[in-house]
Amino acid sequence: MKKIVLLSIFGILLVNCNSNKKISEQDKVQILLELNAIRTLDQEYAGMPPENLREKYGNKKAWEIFELQQDSVDLINQEKIKSLYMKYGYLGEKKIGEDAASDFWLPIQHADNDVAFQKKMLKAIKKEIENGSKDKYRYAMLEDRINVNLNRPQRFGSQLTYNEKGQAIPRFGLIDSTVVDSLRKAYSMPSFKEYYNDMTIMHFELNKKYLAEQGITEPQLYE
Numbered sequence: 001m002k003k004i005v006l007l008s009i010f011g012i013l014l015v016n017c018n019s020n021k022k023i024s025e026q027d028k029v030q031i032l033l034e035l036n037a038i039r040t041l042d043q044e045y046a047g048m049p050p051e052n053l054r055e056k057y058g059n060k061k062a063w064e065i066f067e068l069q070q071d072s073v074d075l076i077n078q079e080k081i082k083s084l085y086m087k088y089g090y091l092g093e094k095k096i097g098e099d100a101a102s103d104f105w106l107p108i109q110h111a112d113n114d115v116a117f118q119k120k121m122l123k124a125i126k127k128e129i130e131n132g133s134k135d136k137y138r139y140a141m142l143e144d145r146i147n148v149n150l151n152r153p154q155r156f157g158s159q160l161t162y163n164e165k166g167q168a169i170p171r172f173g174l175i176d177s178t179v180v181d182s183l184r185k186a187y188s189m190p191s192f193k194e195y196y197n198d199m200t201i202m203h204f205e206l207n208k209k210y211l212a213e214q215g216i217t218e219p220q221l222y223e
Helices: 009-016 025-044 051-057 059-088 098-109 115-130 136-149 180-186 192-206 208-213
Strands: 160-162 168-170
Touching (some): 025 059, 025 098, 051 059, 059 098, 059 115, 098 115, 098 136, 168 192, 180 192, 192 208
């Protein structure tokens, strides 16, 4: 997604959200329905461009079209999440359960056009954790995402890119590689090696033809 900083009145209004509002069972049903729709739309445009788009336009043009579609979907979902936040506060696992909390967080994680909003939500997640929430994994992922959006190294190494061998590497590097595994464990994340090897294998399977043309016939795994 393009990194465009958007300033809006919403950024000012966020501080006035009703974070302590009690959620009724009727409210919860409606929230879960809305979050399910948000997740469905998000996942429809997650990952790579569909094969038919790549066949029709070629890989480069297909990515351009697909990223524009992703941007549009992300903006739609962000506005829905912001509206829910204004009404109910941050919807973490203590309020709506693990699965729904993940659905609420996902458009925040993808809000690369609005880093100020992501920072606001990071503070909200931290407060949830201080109040006993188990949202540590989402906190770590969002913190890394913000740092990457600001072209900074990461603490947890959750945001990655790939080198010329198709091997997963931390985008903009790590703040301290010597403590990354202890941090990942503390925030309910798999080990660095396990995660990066899994992502390397996935990337290899999705790009097997291209990598074979570069002479790479198997995933380049960390030992």
